[in-house]
Amino acid sequence: xxxxxxxxxxxxxxxxxxxxxxxxxxxxxxxxxxxxxxxxxxxxxxxxxxxxxxxxxxxxxxxxxxxxxxxxxxxxxxxxxxxxxxxxxxxxxxxxxxxxxxxxxxxxxxxxxxxxxxxxxxxxxxxxxxxxxxxxxxxxxxxxxxxxxxxxxxxxxxxxxxxx
Amino acid sequence: xxxxxxxxxxxxxxxxxxxxxxxxxxxxxxxxxxxxxxxxxxxxxxxxxxxxxxxxxxxxxxxxxxxxxxxxxxxxxxxxxxxxxxxxxxxxxxxxxxxxxxxxxxxxxxxxxxxxxxxxxxxxxxxxxxxxxxxxxxxxxxxxxxxxxxxxxxxxxxxxxxxxxxxxxxxxxxxxxxxxxxxxxxxxxxxxxxxxxxxxxxxxxxxxxxxxxxxxxxxxxxxxxxxxxxxxxxxxxxxxxxxxxxxxxxxxxxxxxxxxxxxxxxxxxxxxxxxxxxxxxxxxxxxxxxxxxxxxxxxxxxxxxxxx
Numbered sequence: 001x002x003x004x005x006x007x008x009x010x011x012x013x014x015x016x017x018x019x020x021x022x023x024x025x026x027x028x029x030x031x032x033x034x035x036x037x038x039x040x041x042x043x044x045x046x047x048x049x050x051x052x053x054x055x056x057x058x059x060x061x062x063x064x065x066x067x068x069x070x071x072x073x074x075x076x077x078x079x080x081x082x083x084x085x086x087x088x089x090x091x092x093x094x095x096x097x098x099x100x101x102x103x104x105x106x107x108x109x110x111x112x113x114x115x116x117x118x119x120x121x122x123x124x125x126x127x128x129x130x131x132x133x134x135x136x137x138x139x140x141x142x143x144x145x146x147x148x149x150x151x152x153x154x155x156x157x158x159x160x161x162x163x164x
Numbered sequence: 165x166x167x168x169x170x171x172x173x174x175x176x177x178x179x180x181x182x183x184x185x186x187x188x189x190x191x192x193x194x195x196x197x198x199x200x201x202x203x204x205x206x207x208x209x210x211x212x213x214x215x216x217x218x219x220x221x222x223x224x225x226x227x228x229x230x231x232x233x234x235x236x237x238x239x240x241x242x243x244x245x246x247x248x249x250x251x252x253x254x255x256x257x258x259x260x261x262x263x264x265x266x267x268x269x270x271x272x273x274x275x276x277x278x279x280x281x282x283x284x285x286x287x288x289x290x291x292x293x294x295x296x297x298x299x300x301x302x303x304x305x306x307x308x309x310x311x312x313x314x315x316x317x318x319x320x321x322x323x324x325x326x327x328x329x330x331x332x333x334x335x336x337x338x339x340x341x342x343x344x345x346x347x348x349x350x351x352x353x354x355x356x357x358x359x360x361x362x363x364x365x366x367x368x369x370x371x372x373x374x375x376x377x378x379x380x381x382x383x384x385x386x387x388x389x390x391x392x393x394x395x396x397x398x399x400x401x402x403x404x405x406x407x408x409x410x411x412x413x414x415x416x417x418x419x420x421x422x423x424x425x426x427x428x429x430x431x432x433x434x435x436x437x438x439x440x441x442x443x444x445x446x447x448x449x450x451x452x453x454x455x456x457x458x459x460x461x462x463x464x465x466x467x468x469x470x471x472x
Contacts, residue, residue, distance in 0.1 A: 002279035003291055007298050008324075008331035010311070013388060014380045024375045024384075025391050025410070032392035033399055040448070041388055042332065045310055129405045 010042035020048075020057060021100045026131070030054040055130065056094060058085070061101035071109045072151070072159040078110055079155075080148035088136045089124060095132040116158055117144075245466050249348065250414045256345040256366035257383075257416060263453040264382035266338050278330055287327075290320035334448035344456045347390060347440050349433065352464040357430050361421040362413075362467060365390050366457075369412040385449050386457070387417060393443035394419055397436055401428050413467065433461055 017024040030051050031037035038047065051057070060081050069077060078098065087093045098114060099107045114134065117123035122140035126133050136144060146153030174182075282291055297312035313321050313328060345366040351358035365371075367383040378384070391408075398406055403426040411418045429435070440459040444450055450457065 002276060003282040005275040005278045005282070005327075005331050007295065007312075008282075008328050010332065012380050014375060014384070018376060023372075024380075024388070025372065028388050028391050029395045029408070032395040033404060035396060037388075037392045039446075040332065041385055127407055129407055 010038075010040075010044050011048070013041060013043060016043050016048055016051070020051065021096060022051075022055070022057075026055070027051055029129070056097075057100070058093070058097040059101050060085075060097060061106070063101070063103070066102060066106050069106075074106055074109050075113045075155075075158055076148050076151060078113055079144040082136050083141065083145060083148060087134065088141055089138055090135070092124075092126070092128075092133040092135040094130050095125070095134050098134065113158055116155070120154075122155075242465060249462065249466055252346065253348070253364065253366065253414055253416045257368050259343055260345055260366055260383050260386065260453075260455065261368065263338060263340060263343075263455060266340070267335055267382050267449065267453050268379060270336055270338065274336060275331075278327060282327055287323060290316065290323045293317070293320050294324060335452040337452050338454060340454040342454045342456055344458050346458050346460045348467065349436050349440070349459055349461050350464045350467050351433050354463045358428055358432050359422070359424040360464075361394075361419075361423055361432065361436075362464065363390070363394055363419040363421075363436070364413050364467065365417045365419070367417050369415055369417050372410045372417050373412070382449050382453055382455070385447070386444070386455075389443045389447060390440060391419065393439040394421070394436070396443075397432070397439045401432060401435070402426060403428050437461060 013027050014024045017027045020027070027043075028037060031047060031054070033054060034050075036047065036050055038044070043051075065077075066074065081098075082088075085093070095114075098110055102110060114123065117136075117140070118125050118134075120140075122137055122143060124135045124137055143154040147155045147158075151159055281287075293316050294312055297315040300315070301310075301312055313324065316324070347366060348362075348364040350362045350364075352360040352362070365387055367387045370378055371383050371387045375384070394408065395404075398404055398408075398421065403421075403423055406421050406423055406426055409420045411420055423432075437459045440457065444457040
């Protein structure tokens, strides 16, 4: 019998990146930004906390919270999260915050809704050092609130489409 | 005009005109001679000018031919330098990948030995406690959870301590002869305040594109160090918000940074050359693999095709 020695080591960058749903180079960027990338390129708990802080990483979803949601419910929940977290101009959030914690199917639903909102002008997007960032346009807040609270308003079509 | 014997004297007016004509002819003789000489000189000069113009035209043609040859030579030189850089990048990549593979094998063998030692019955309770702690902490990354060993009773932790140290010990040396690989740096424009930065790493593009599906090997670790050096420098020069794009350049991983929106210092090149050297200094995996990293600066035309 042999023991897998890898469990004895501090975490690898790629391992932490996977757990945080980031590209490993984004982990490197965040820690290099304030000179805290360990020389041995192995990460300890405090490094991970730092990554989360520096990167503004948020986890909006958990497997439990998503498990019971249908696609339309997920779109409404997404609109609600955006408003509750006040991701309205001039506040921007990393695009990957919207997807973190989702399985592939749910991620597809969220991605589709985001694309619709960007195309319709309800949501702004921009590239930054952190990657793609998103923000709800002030003029679209009422529509998203109607969608979140009553499943009504300008984006009810989105619910029907995602219900298919 | 004078009269002959017996001839009537010419009228005074005729005499006067004759004398004036003689005087004018006498005075005009050297002038005419001079004009004639000048005309001869002019004709001669015109001939020389025409000869010179023909010669100038011939020289201009020769110049154009030589300039074309020089241009062709410069293009050929550029092409050969581009090919040379592409070949050199491929050579460095191959060297690193080969040594990365060897180092992975060596580390795997060391881990197997360590794993067998850890399987000793005397260590079983401590190992079991450690694995339980690891399971309990699974999924807790990012929440500030402690390291698994911090959850062990002191006696178990003390028992495992030598193995924990062994697990993170620097990699064993390959015993390979020292070899250098190049990190290519370029700024555009080459002189003055840079608007764009290009850094080509001696590692394959897959280190970025397949980051989650390939082992975190020597190539990956070198890329981490160099990417960190670039970001650290961007932060130091006030360009922390510059967007870094990763690209495949001739099979190598390249970082492209647009600096036009920032006020970056003109000595970025020198600082980056220093930063690269500092980032890899004393790196245990590079030491173990006998790899020395050199930063090389090239003008952008050598790295990029026109319009690329």
